[in-house]
Amino acid sequence: MRPAPFEYHDPRHVSEAVDLLSSLENARPLAGGQSLMPMMNFRYGQFDHLVDLNRIDDLSFIDVDGSSIRIGAMTRQVEMQEDTRLAESVPVALEALSHVGHIATRNRGTIGGSLSHLDPAAELLAVSALLDGVVHLQGKEGKRSVPIEDYVVGYMTPAAEEGELLTSVDWNPWQGDHGWSFREFARRHGDFALAGAAVLMALDEAGSIARAAVTVFGVGPAPVRLKTAETSMVGEIPTRQLFELAGEEAASLEAMQDAVVSGSYRRHLARVLTVRALEEASVRAKDEKK
The missing domain is CATH 3.30.390.50 (CO dehydrogenase flavoprotein, C-terminal domain)
Structure with missing residues (x-):
C-alpha cells in the first residue's frame, strides 16, 4: 500500500522544527523512519504533515564525560555501535544494539526515534531504563527533562506534550568495575x-x-x-x-x-x-x- 497524502517539511534548526510541530495540525516528526514509514504505508498511521529532522545537525552527537552521557536524538544506532567511548563506558548498550533489527535498519534508525516510538520490546528503551535515563524535550513553552520511568505513560505513549520534540537523552553510566x-x-x-x-x-x-x-x-x-x-x-x-x-x-x-x-x-x-x-x-x- 501507499501512505495517505501528506505535506513534507524540511527544517534545518530545532526551533524551526518545534514551530512546525506546534503550528501544524496532525504533524509527525520523521527521524530514521524505520517504524514510521511501515506504519504509514499500511495506513496504520495517517498524518497531514511530516517534519523531517534529518538535516538538523544539532540533534546528532554523542557526549561522554565519564560521569554522564548525552546522546542527540538523531544519532544513528550504527554510530552508537561504532563509538569506542560508549563501548568502554556502557558495554551493555553495545550488547543491546547488536539485537536491534539488522545493519540496514541500524544505519537509519535513531535513538530518538526509538524513544519516541516506544515499542515495548525496544532495546534502547530498556537500556535507558537500566541506566536511569532522562529524556530532554523542547516545545514552544521551552525545555524540560523527564526521567524514563515517568516518560512512558502507556502502550507506545510518551509523556510528550503536543508539539514537543525529543532532542536528547542522558544516561548515567556506572563507575568502576562491574x-x-x-x-x-x-x-x-x-x-x-x-x-x-x-x-x-x-x-x-x-x-x-x-x-x-x-x-x-x-x-x-x-x-x-x-x-x-x-x-x-x-x-x-x-x-x-x-x-x-x-x-x-x-x-x-x-x-x-x-x-x-x-x-x-x-x-x-x-x-x-x-x-x-x-x-x-x-x-x-x-x-x-x-
Missing part, C-alpha cells in the same frame, strides 16, 4: 523480542553484591526495574538461588498477550532471561575484579 548482561528472546534474530532482561552488577572486595540494576522489557507496555530484587541482593553472595528469587519477581509482572504468545509465556521468558542475565553479569563482575 558486570553486565543483555538477554532477549525473539523468534529469529532481528525480530521484536518477546521478552528480555538487562543487568548491571558490581561486587565488593569480599565478593558480595555491592550494587545491582535489573530491567525486564517486552513483557508489559514499558520496561520495569525489579526494585525489590535490586535491594535484596545487596550484601549477598551471588548464587543461582538468589537469582531465582529475582526471576520470580520478573515472573510476577503483568504481561501482555497477543496473536504470537500468551502472557504466561512472556512471564516464563522474563523469569528465565532474568536469571541468565544475572548469572552472566555476576561472572563478568568477578572477571573485572581479577
Whole structure:
C-alpha cells in the first residue's frame, strides 16, 4: 500500500522544527523512519504533515564525560555501535544494539526515534531504563527533562506534550568495575523480542553484591526495574538461588498477550532471561575484579 497524502517539511534548526510541530495540525516528526514509514504505508498511521529532522545537525552527537552521557536524538544506532567511548563506558548498550533489527535498519534508525516510538520490546528503551535515563524535550513553552520511568505513560505513549520534540537523552553510566548482561528472546534474530532482561552488577572486595540494576522489557507496555530484587541482593553472595528469587519477581509482572504468545509465556521468558542475565553479569563482575 501507499501512505495517505501528506505535506513534507524540511527544517534545518530545532526551533524551526518545534514551530512546525506546534503550528501544524496532525504533524509527525520523521527521524530514521524505520517504524514510521511501515506504519504509514499500511495506513496504520495517517498524518497531514511530516517534519523531517534529518538535516538538523544539532540533534546528532554523542557526549561522554565519564560521569554522564548525552546522546542527540538523531544519532544513528550504527554510530552508537561504532563509538569506542560508549563501548568502554556502557558495554551493555553495545550488547543491546547488536539485537536491534539488522545493519540496514541500524544505519537509519535513531535513538530518538526509538524513544519516541516506544515499542515495548525496544532495546534502547530498556537500556535507558537500566541506566536511569532522562529524556530532554523542547516545545514552544521551552525545555524540560523527564526521567524514563515517568516518560512512558502507556502502550507506545510518551509523556510528550503536543508539539514537543525529543532532542536528547542522558544516561548515567556506572563507575568502576562491574558486570553486565543483555538477554532477549525473539523468534529469529532481528525480530521484536518477546521478552528480555538487562543487568548491571558490581561486587565488593569480599565478593558480595555491592550494587545491582535489573530491567525486564517486552513483557508489559514499558520496561520495569525489579526494585525489590535490586535491594535484596545487596550484601549477598551471588548464587543461582538468589537469582531465582529475582526471576520470580520478573515472573510476577503483568504481561501482555497477543496473536504470537500468551502472557504466561512472556512471564516464563522474563523469569528465565532474568536469571541468565544475572548469572552472566555476576561472572563478568568477578572477571573485572581479577
